[in-house]
Amino acid sequence: MSKIKITILGTTAGVPTRERAHSAFHLSYDDGEEMCYLFDCGENAQRQMLIAGLNHMKIKGIFITHWHGDHCLGLPGLIDTMGFDGRKEPIDIYAPSAGRIKRALGFTYSMASFKIKAHNVPLKKHKATRVCEEERFEVLSIPVEHSVPAVAYALVEKSKYNIDRDKAGKLGLPESDQLYRNMKKYGKVRVGKKLVSIEDIATRQKGKRIVFSGDTEICDNLKNIASGADLLIQDCTYIDEKKPHAHASLPEIISMIEEKGVKRTILTHLSRKTKDIEEFKKYIKGREGIEVAEDFMEIVV
Numbered sequence: 001m002s003k004i005k006i007t008i009l010g011t012t013a014g015v016p017t018r019e020r021a022h023s024a025f026h027l028s029y030d031d032g033e034e035m036c037y038l039f040d041c042g043e044n045a046q047r048q049m050l051i052a053g054l055n056h057m058k059i060k061g062i063f064i065t066h067w068h069g070d071h072c073l074g075l076p077g078l079i080d081t082m083g084f085d086g087r088k089e090p091i092d093i094y095a096p097s098a099g100r101i102k103r104a105l106g107f108t109y110s111m112a113s114f115k116i117k118a119h120n121v122p123l124k125k126h127k128a129t130r131v132c133e134e135e136r137f138e139v140l141s142i143p144v145e146h147s148v149p150a151v152a153y154a155l156v157e158k159s160k161y162n163i164d165r166d167k168a169g170k171l172g173l174p175e176s177d178q179l180y181r182n183m184k185k186y187g188k189v190r191v192g193k194k195l196v197s198i199e200d201i202a203t204r205q206k207g208k209r210i211v212f213s214g215d216t217e218i219c220d221n222l223k224n225i226a227s228g229a230d231l232l233i234q235d236c237t238y239i240d241e242k243k244p245h246a247h248a249s250l251p252e253i254i255s256m257i258e259e260k261g262v263k264r265t266i267l268t269h270l271s272r273k274t275k276d277i278e279e280f281k282k283y284i285k286g287r288e289g290i291e292v293a294e295d296f297m298e299i300v301v
Contacts, residue, residue, distance in 0.1 A: 002029065003031075004028070005028045005298060006027050009024035011269065014070055021043070021044045022069075022071070023071050024048060025212060026049060036055075037062070039062075040063070041064065042071055042073060043074050046078045056078060056082060061091065062094070063131075064101075066096060067100055075104055080111045081111075083113050087114045091116055093116060093117065094119040094131050095119075095120070096120070096150065097149060098120035098121070126220075127142065127224070128224065131153075139153055139155050141153050154211045156208075157208045160207065161184055163183070163198075167200070167201040171194070173189075209230050210230065210231045213235045218248050218252040218253065218255075228263075231301050232265045234248065236269060237269050247269070253267070265289060280292045
């Protein structure tokens with residue numbers, strides 16, 4: 001079974017506080033071989049990783065939701081540190097308006113001696129787009145509603161199939177590991193004149209779905225990508241409906257997650273003007289599957 005661990009590195013909105021750093025989320029996907037990613041890279045993200053005991057050199061890719069400073073200003077420093085520490089492997093950076101990646105990294109004499117691969121994330125589609133694909137999962141993006149162009153991301157694990165070899169034998173399939181690998185890869189195989197589908201000989205285990213809202217109002221696109229999520233890391237800048245900027249409020253979030261069957265929600269990007277976080281906790285008391293984020297919180301899915 002795969003293990004997905006998210007370490008929340010920053011949970012504040014706009015301006016850091018003594019207790020809360022800017023938005024950044026470290027994701028480790030371990031299915032026998034660990035792969036690590038960052039979703040957003042706010043100021044001080046690399047120091048938060050150091051405190052959390054996370055290895056910045058293992059990061060394979062970085063996904064930026066939008067170009068407000070509290071979500072991206074840690075990028076130049078992190079890339080420099082990787083260069084200082086001798087990184088040679090390329091790194092993939094995904095972002096809307098990906099041309100800004102070069103500009104963000106270009107205002108200093110960068111210490112990066114490795115290749116930075118910039119990937120543009122679409123801003124005009126009304127459905128989720130695959131922006132990254134690995135053998136066991138894919139990362140989708142979808143435009144959301146914020147004061148600047150922005151996207152939400154979902155890491156979606158591919159379904160796993162457990163082959164019943166007795167069923168396969170009864171259907172005339174030879175005992176062959178290569179044949180079973182082909183079946184899992186292509187979904188069907190031809191044996192003689194017979195076409196056998198994987199559903200005929202295997203049980204399906206649905207993959208996990210992890211969603212990062214970024215900064216956004218509640219909108220149809222966010223609802224679509226969050227639907228049925230095992231975990232939603234959700235912008236909750238405001239506790240009530242009075243929203244001077246394009247963010248989500250707690251009552252709207254509760255309505256959305258109930259409507260869309262989200263299993264677990266972590267509220268983050270909390271305004272520093274909310275002096276007493278206990279207000280949030282009091283509001284959600286008694287509601288299962290919804291929590292207030294803290295810096296360095298770890299979540300295993």
